[in-house]
Amino acid sequence: MCGVFGIMGHPEASRIAYLGLYALQHRGQESGGIASVDAGAMFVERGMGQVADLFTEACLDRLPGRSAIGHIRYSTSGSSRLQNAQPIRIESRRGAIALGHNGNLVNAQALRKALEDNGAIFSSTSDTEVVLHLFARSTEEIVEDALVDALGRVQGAHAITALTPTQLLAARDPYGFRPLSIGHLEGAWVLASETCAFDLIGAEFVRDLEPGEVIVLSQDARAEGEAIDIVAAGAGGAAAGYVSHLPWAKQARKSCIFEQVYFARPDSRLYGDSVMQARKRMGSTLGAEAPVEADVVVPVPDGGVYAAQGYSEATGIPFELALIRNHYVGRTFIEPRQSIRHFGVKVKLNPVESLIKGRRVVLVDDSIVRGTTSAKIVEMVRAAGAAEVHVRISSPPYVSSCHYGIDTPRREDLIAANLSLEEVRERIGADTLAYLSLDGLRQTVTSGEAEYCTACFTGDYPTPLSDELSTQMELFTPAGAGPAGREIG
Ligand code: SF4
Structure with a gap:
């Protein structure tokens, strides 16, 4: 990084x-x-x-x-x-x-x-x-x-x-x-x-x-x-x-596929492809692979925005920017002495209640790494009145640490490396949970001649460690x- x-x-x-x-x-x-x-x-x-x-x-x-x-x-x-x-x-x-x-x-x-x-x-x-x-x-x-x-x-x-x-x-x-x-x-x-x-x-x-x-x-x-x-x-x-x-x-x-999923800026061209377009394709493939009956598709900003658009287009479920991100957050915060519920996440993201209340929400994010933030966001969306929360992830389960320059936790801290899909769903508190398949991801990014490192999703490292x-x-x-x-x- x-x-x-x-x-x-x-x-x-x-x-x-x-x-x-x-x-x-x-x-x-x-x-x-x-x-x-x-x-x-x-x-x-x-x-x-x-x-x-x-x-x-x-x-x-x-x-x-x-x-x-x-x-x-x-x-x-x-x-x-x-x-x-x-x-x-x-x-x-x-x-x-x-x-x-x-x-x-x-x-x-x-x-x-x-x-x-x-x-x-x-x-x-x-x-x-x-x-x-x-x-x-x-x-x-x-x-x-x-x-x-x-x-x-x-x-x-x-x-x-x-x-x-x-x-x-x-x-x-x-x-x-x-x-x-x-x-x-x-x-x-x-x-x-x-x-x-x-x-x-x-x-x-x-x-x-x-x-x-x-x-x-x-x-x-x-x-x-x-x-x-x-x-x-x-x-x-x-x-x-x-x-x-x-x-x-x-x-x-x-080439690192995670740059395309999350890390690169969406307005960059990466490996001969538009990052934004690739992310939209990830979302639409995810929509085809894991549709759900729902009322609104909400991205977790910024990483989930274009995948959510693709998911919305593929499923016909309306897209709403119902989580607002504060772009001016520093690294540390001085919390009030009496702690505020969900403060750590709330200071970065806030739900728009009128877009969420009483509705079945599909929450789209680019990845789940530790799972702690996802759990807090799901809880926050429920607290805003969502009738159901369905989590869709525009990449496969993140199961292996990166050794090539993307900062990721040790394997024991990666939630998908240690829990089954159902256990992860339960841990983050979602009604349903689905990830984009590895084949689906590959299909969305194989423009030009690019071949990709996918080790964080497979554990198959291209070099000796x-x-x-x-x-x-x-x-x-x-x-x-x-x-x-x-x-x-
Ligand atoms: S393991 Fe490979 S695909 Fe995953 S973040 Fe590192 S370089 Fe990228």
Whole structure:
């Protein structure tokens, strides 16, 4: 749960990065940072909190130059503190490099232990710093080769932007777990975790990075201000101002399906598909799979809104926004001494009684993780006078923790991993409960060529998990691109 951004060749690079991070804020709210390069010097500003509070005019003035990367973070690996904020900048024998990373590395702990056993000192607990240690130790001379070498030694999910005094690099892991797209803006290249960032800054989407693709943008690759040839850019050739490599062995694509279900912004295009449309299809498939006699379809905002629309269209039951979300809720609340019933949920959601009272309600949400919030919402809707409450979930039961960068509880805290469907229904207090089937979900998202990771619904992880991986060998033997390495530009 992080967002990355990058821009090269724009006179207001750090201000554009700031706006890009603003659009990606839903991907992480704990910390953020921007690194920029001006005349060979690198500048970094990082802090705890949200983008709007972190970056002032004065702060952005301290980030000069035509190239920048940005990062916003929600900790899934490493605790929430300033040292773990990104981009992380280091000095190596190849010069300065700053790196921002979205995704979790499943062998980071093992690699870290091996590095520490060999004398490495870490300043953060983030798995991203492991990549930088591997980069610094690489025997490869050229920056992009050293980064490819480092990333070739890690396992798991990474979508990365990295900045050096002369280059902007981007990489997506061979499974393509996390999204990363490239666009252009007024003669500059931009990279972002989600296309909603391009919309805000007025950039044109060019394409998604391929799983396993590494892109290198160099300042001297084309004359300043020279128009970008978009046709060539699509092909990824050096003529377009960047070079694209596929340095690692090809893997079956395993893009995170949960980004499509819940995590990505609905106005983004993800894996070649509209997130909003995909969510509507999930809802209409759910309506076909699990219809019910009812009077009104009510989404649990924001995640359930488009699935509820799809459910309503498929079943003909009217749609009403009968739960109102307060968008201005902070992380902590000071409760009155005399506790208010359902306070924790009520401060975020409030039912519109006139739309609910005496009616049979279908409550549509994107997922049930622990089940505690669902139980409170069902109780709140009943308290508002609902005659019946039928819960419909637009994804399959969430039964396994994510190891690739989405923050989820341990398996023992996942309600569907521990209780039967009927027990979950009873626990959340619904009259009926139904989930979208895995086949149904797959059908709704298989546009284009995308293949998906569905491990949180199946327990079928695409990679070995941490304790199954070797450690020492990976550090001190050449990783190399090997015979499977492919150049496409
Ligand atoms: S386990 Fe689930 S949340 Fe994690 S990458 Fe796979 S589909 Fe996404």
